[in-house]
Amino acid sequence: MSLRLELQHNGPLLDFxxxxxxxxISALVGPSGSGKTSILRAIAGLLRLxxxxxxxADERWDDEGLHRPTRERSIGMVPQxxxxxxxxxxxxxxxxxxxHLPAPSxxxxxxxxxxxAHVSGxxxxxxxxxxxxxxxxxxMARAIARAPKLLLLDEPFSAIDRSTRKHLYLELRRLHxxxxxxxxxxxxxLDEAAQLxxxxxxxxxxxxxxxxxxxxxLTRPRSVQAAQxxxxxxxxxxxxxxxxxxxxxxxxxxxxxxxxxxxxxxEGRIKFAVLPxxxxxxxxxxxxxxxxxxxxxxxxxxxxxxxxEVLLWLQLxxxxxxxxxxxxxxxxxxxxxxxxxxxxxxxxxxxxxVLLEH
Amino acid sequence: xxxxxxxxxxxxxxxxxxxxxxxxxxxCARWLAxxxxxxxxxxEGVLALPLVxxxxxxxxxxxxxxxxxxxxxxxxxxxSGQTLAFSFTGLVVAxxxxxIPFAVQPAQRAFEAISLEIHESAKCCGLTFWQTFRRIxxxxxxxxxxxxxxxxxxxxxxxxxxxxxxxxxxxxxxxTVAISIYDRVQSFDFSTAGAMSLLLLGxxxxxxxxxxxxxxxxxxxxxx
Numbered sequence: 330m331s332l333r334l335e336l337q338h339n340g341p342l343l344d345f346x347x348x349x350x351x352x353x354i355s356a357l358v359g360p361s362g363s364g365k366t367s368i369l370r371a372i373a374g375l376l377r378l379x380x381x382x383x384x385x386a387d388e389r390w391d392d393e394g395l396h397r398p399t400r401e402r403s404i405g406m407v408p409q410x411x412x413x414x415x416x417x418x419x420x421x422x423x424x425x426x427x428x429h430l431p432a433p434s435x436x437x438x439x440x441x442x443x444x445x446a447h448v449s450g451x452x453x454x455x456x457x458x459x460x461x462x463x464x465x466x467x468x469m470a471r472a473i474a475r476a477p478k479l480l481l482l483d484e485p486f487s488a489i490d491r492s493t494r495k496h497l498y499l500e501l502r503r504l505h506x507x508x509x510x511x512x513x514x515x516x517x518x519l520d521e522a523a524q525l526x527x528x529x530x531x532x533x534x535x536x537x538x539x540x541x542x543x544x545x546x547l548t549r550p551r552s553v554q555a556a557q558x559x560x561x562x563x564x565x566x567x568x569x570x571x572x573x574x575x576x577x578x579x580x581x582x583x584x585x586x587x588x589x590x591x592x593x594x595x596e597g598r599i600k601f602a603v604l605p606x607x608x609x610x611x612x613x614x615x616x617x618x619x620x621x622x623x624x625x626x627x628x629x630x631x632x633x634x635x636x637x638e639v640l641l642w643l644q645l646x647x648x649x650x651x652x653x654x655x656x657x658x659x660x661x662x663x664x665x666x667x668x669x670x671x672x673x674x675x676x677x678x679x680x681x682x683v684l685l686e687h
Numbered sequence: 688x689x690x691x692x693x694x695x696x697x698x699x700x701x702x703x704x705x706x707x708x709x710x711x712x713x714x715c716a717r718w719l720a721x722x723x724x725x726x727x728x729x730x731e732g733v734l735a736l737p738l739v740x741x742x743x744x745x746x747x748x749x750x751x752x753x754x755x756x757x758x759x760x761x762x763x764x765x766x767s768g769q770t771l772a773f774s775f776t777g778l779v780v781a782x783x784x785x786x787i788p789f790a791v792q793p794a795q796r797a798f799e800a801i802s803l804e805i806h807e808s809a810k811c812c813g814l815t816f817w818q819t820f821r822r823i824x825x826x827x828x829x830x831x832x833x834x835x836x837x838x839x840x841x842x843x844x845x846x847x848x849x850x851x852x853x854x855x856x857x858x859x860x861x862x863t864v865a866i867s868i869y870d871r872v873q874s875f876d877f878s879t880a881g882a883m884s885l886l887l888l889g890x891x892x893x894x895x896x897x898x899x900x901x902x903x904x905x906x907x908x909x910x911x
């Protein structure tokens with residue numbers, strides 16, 4: 330039941346091939362203008378592209394000379410501003426998606442969806458009488474009404490306040506557990522994608538940069554572009570070599586780091602990334618030892634406390650252009666006091682150094 | 688004494704104009720609101736012409752087009768045995784044509800105000816063209832359509848130049864209130880002219896006030 334996509338277009342620019350796994354929540358993440366919404370609209374049949382091949386399992390929706398209209402695709406959609414019909418009540422909005430059913434069963438099914446989406450008791454209210462969260466839930470009730478195989482969500486939480494958003498995340502996960510359909514969520518919010526999706530697709534300027542399990546994509550970007558999109562601040566250049574013993578070594582100025590190089594990593598100049606949370610502070614009372622992997626001498630340049638975490642900017646000694654960003658829990662800094670100007674040693678596990686493609 | 692024949696004729700003309708004009712005007716307004724194409728501005732310009740042309744100029748062209756020498760006039764005469772010009776039917780045709788901008792423009796603005804997201808949501812709900820039109824677009828554009836109906840009605844009641852050119856001044860056939868008032872003033876019957884003017888003013892004011900009130904109430908309930 331996976332969704333297969335091959336899309337090409339000129340305005341907006343799209344050159345996108347991907348497979349969305351069945352029965353999972355997948356997130357399509359990219360900056361504004363990267364083509365996320367266009368992809369979603371093309372899947373729904375709302376946007377005709379120069380070339381499109383779209384199929385859900387063995388159902389072809391778009392192909393050479395084939396374009397099935399939206400109503401013939403098994404989809405439910407929640408657009409960014411929810412797209413509720415302002416003249417219809419909550420129940421009327423849900424029933425609008427059920428015109429294929431006879432009137433009595435229409436009412437029954439609409440009530441069921443209203444209950445599933447947690448808007449019971451609001452059936453007679455107009456959209457203008459609902460809060461942002463209630464509107465989102467109503468749009469969700471309407472989207473699931475036809476029991477679609479594919480649920481398309483276009484930044485559905487962007488107009489919702491933070492605390493309500495947390496509730497809605499939970500509700501979406503529960504709803505997905507109950508329904509088990511394939512969900513494609515468009516968002517520019519990485520945290521939202523990390524919390525909701527099990528599969529992640531990174532998009533930039535209409536092209537797929539990387540796709541895979543969410544944790545894998547978030548922690549192991551494949552390219553510099555992907556690392557930048559994931560907002561990883563520590564991207565540097567080094568030289569990849571093979572030691573006499575056959576181990577992969579990364580030369581970084583005068584420093585030498587052991588890395589876990591894949592078979593496809595070629596020797597020579599290479600970019601690499603390290604996640605701020607993967608830099609480990611070496612305790613001052615146990616400065617050196619065999620347990621340490623890739624120790625690096627640094628000087629603390631700056632530090633800022635931000636919501637229970639401390640962000641540190643560290644200057645790597647003897648490599649003037651290398652400034653590392655590190656994240657520590659606030660209590661760790663209380664236990665091992667560091668101040669701007671202090672010399673600290675950090676280490677990086679070989680497996681946490683991510684070698685990037687050009 | 689009040690010329691009730693003229694009053695009833697005016698009301699009949701206004702209702703007939705609404706019936707003839709509104710259905711095609713609604714579809715035309717929807718089409719103009721939802722599509723963009725080269726030359727759209729020209730079509731909108733032609734439809735708005737009655738707003739800027741002097742009524743006598745429009746009246747002149749319509750008279751020529753409906754006269755016994757024109758194909759339209761000859762065709763109508765062959766069909767019904769009477770001339771289109773100087774008849775009630777001719778008056779309805781002329782009235783419908785000069786009211787096009789009053790009917791199309793408010794409805795077009797109302798259809799334009801329906802967001803793309805609403806149209807796309809209707810498609811995602813599996814609604815067909817007619818279902819979307821009937822259940823979503825028409826109710827949402829209703830305040831604009833109501834305004835179009837009222838403007839057409841009020842404007843037809845008050846139209847003078849075109850009616851005089853195309854219909855002449857035949858009591859019971861083409862003599863509307865506006866022309867009857869003019870007639871009374873010409874014969875120095877100021878009291879009847881005053882009474883009929885007041886009636887016209889009253890009808891126009893009440894219709895417009897009711898329609899504005901209804902539209903406002905509708906919009907306030909729906910505002911997101």
